[in-house]
Amino acid sequence: MSHDDTLREHLADAAGADTFVVPAGSAVRRSATRHRTQRRVVGGSVVVLALAAVAVAGSTLLLPNHASAPPAGPAPSVSLSPTTAPTPSTDPTSSADPSSIPGTTGSAEQDAQEALQQVEAQAFVEQVRFERERLWQQDADFPPQVDTSVQPLLVHGCDQAIPGGGVLAARTVLVPGAESGSLRQLAVFPDSATAAQAFDALRTAMRACHAAGSGPIEGQPGVERSYVGGQVELGDESFWVGTRELVTAADDGAFSQGDELFYSTAALLVLDRNVVTVIDDPAFGDGLRATFVQESSAEWERLRPRYEAVRR
Amino acid sequence: MHEDDFDVFNASTVHRLSGQLFLMIGDREEARDCVQEAFERAWLRWDTVRHADAPEAWVRTVARWLAVSRWRKVRNAATAWQRHGSGLDEAGHEAASPDRAALVAALQQLPDVQRTAIVLHHLCDLDVAAVAAETGSTPSAVKSRLSRGRQKLAEILQDPGTTIDLADRTAQP
Numbered sequence: 001m002s003h004d005d006t007l008r009e010h011l012a013d014a015a016g017a018d019t020f021v022v023p024a025g026s027a028v029r030r031s032a033t034r035h036r037t038q039r040r041v042v043g044g045s046v047v048v049l050a051l052a053a054v055a056v057a058g059s060t061l062l063l064p065n066h067a068s069a070p071p072a073g074p075a076p077s078v079s080l081s082p083t084t085a086p087t088p089s090t091d092p093t094s095s096a097d098p099s100s101i102p103g104t105t106g107s108a109e110q111d112a113q114e115a116l117q118q119v120e121a122q123a124f125v126e127q128v129r130f131e132r133e134r135l136w137q138q139d140a141d142f143p144p145q146v147d148t149s150v151q152p153l154l155v156h157g158c159d160q161a162i163p164g165g166g167v168l169a170a171r172t173v174l175v176p177g178a179e180s181g182s183l184r185q186l187a188v189f190p191d192s193a194t195a196a197q198a199f200d201a202l203r204t205a206m207r208a209c210h211a212a213g214s215g216p217i218e219g220q221p222g223v224e225r226s227y228v229g230g231q232v233e234l235g236d237e238s239f240w241v242g243t244r245e246l247v248t249a250a251d252d253g254a255f256s257q258g259d260e261l262f263y264s265t266a267a268l269l270v271l272d273r274n275v276v277t278v279i280d281d282p283a284f285g286d287g288l289r290a291t292f293v294q295e296s297s298a299e300w301e302r303l304r305p306r307y308e309a310v311r312r
Numbered sequence: 313m314h315e316d317d318f319d320v321f322n323a324s325t326v327h328r329l330s331g332q333l334f335l336m337i338g339d340r341e342e343a344r345d346c347v348q349e350a351f352e353r354a355w356l357r358w359d360t361v362r363h364a365d366a367p368e369a370w371v372r373t374v375a376r377w378l379a380v381s382r383w384r385k386v387r388n389a390a391t392a393w394q395r396h397g398s399g400l401d402e403a404g405h406e407a408a409s410p411d412r413a414a415l416v417a418a419l420q421q422l423p424d425v426q427r428t429a430i431v432l433h434h435l436c437d438l439d440v441a442a443v444a445a446e447t448g449s450t451p452s453a454v455k456s457r458l459s460r461g462r463q464k465l466a467e468i469l470q471d472p473g474t475t476i477d478l479a480d481r482t483a484q485p
Contacts, residue, residue, distance in 0.1 A: 004434065007462075011435040014415045015331030020344055022326045025319030025351075032352035 318358055322351055325368050329375060335431045337379045338420040350375035369446055372436075376428065418468040426461030429454050 023031070326347060333343035350371045354361045361367050419427050425447070432443045433454070440458070444451045 007434050008437075010412075010415055011335060011431065012331075014412045014419075015335050015435060016340075016412075017327040017331030020327050020330040020334075020340070022330060022344060023348060025322035026315070028322055028348060028351045029315065029318065029355050031348070032355045 314358055314362070317362055318355055321362070321367060325371065326351065329368065329372055332372065332431055332435055333375050333379060335416065335419055335435065336376060336424075336428050338416060342379060343375075346375040346378040347371070349378055373446055414469060418465050421468055422461050422464055425449075426457045426464070429457040430461045430465070433458055 329350075330340075330344050330347045333347055334340050337343055337346075353374055354367070354371050361370050364370050419430070422430070428447060429443055432438045432446060433440065438446065440451045440454050443449075443454045447454070449457075
């Protein structure tokens, strides 16, 4: 028996696949449908509020300030402009489909949709605020240590080839590397993320950012964890934009150029002209794409001039 | 019927995927939850997923990304370790044999990417190119991770209390 076979046998034994108690496919389908229904119920409630909010013209939303500030600190104002809001999703599972509202057509439908986004965002902001305060309370012994010196840089109108995804007109965020600064991250994403998706991911990022600090990972010598986060300046406003966890490792514990960049994900977000856009995993298949380019790669070399120009 | 297709797909893969994810993350309950959630997502997009080149890989990738979500990991870390010490899994099965437990524990000492590469390559029977495609990396990176991971596994498993011998596994893949 080969060593490969031996290892495979040991792994298969350790996996214990047959011992898992799992729901039947029909139960999975019911569960999926139930969760979708719950979202629709929530969406329906929001629509009622949205219709009431139609009359509130030019209302603004409050997003929490950057992570290093106390939770009760002042928050900048962010307006979700209807002209820049994402196109309503055509996903049949979407809870925000105004066409499902009886009697709403034309401009009324559009107004409802816009108001819906406002109310969704407001509810989201409240939830983020609640989560942040709760986490600050719970994590007093493990305070967040976001490196606010890392400043994501925005590049607009950048076209990038995305592996397996063709060429998309995308906005780009370039994030100076944490750690030694020898790496740069480049994330490319299209504009197709819905507001709801973005808000959900922002919530995830907020949680992740507050849930753990930077530093060595217990039990994994030579492995470091850090967060990329910080503020983005957009016009007169400044926002904390979330986090992406970097887990770096090297045999000698040092991190140098050319080493593998090991990462797990939270989410990386950008507030771009008052629209929250999210980078997420392509496996979810909702049009969210991200790619990460190492500084030493050919792709990076191709993008470097643009990056350097932005940095200047 | 789409429902039937999905149910057959689920039944034929869910145990295997749960076991694979368990080795990747080291927590049976979490692995089961993530796989189930991934299947739910697959059902909501079943028209797309069923025509994908590799629906099983789609579910595995989604489950893996769900599992590595930092929030989920942080939230569940404490309970995971508690479960490891319980000696019983969620169904009340006997604790793993010493060798099995040693291998699971050893895998957890590897960086995520090395552990994932080893499970995908040696347990899921994916070749290096397929592992690279599924993890969004390059074949050379996968080879490096496999080599380093197996070397580290061999070092960890040199404990005389185990009978798993991976000493020869440190050779290049």
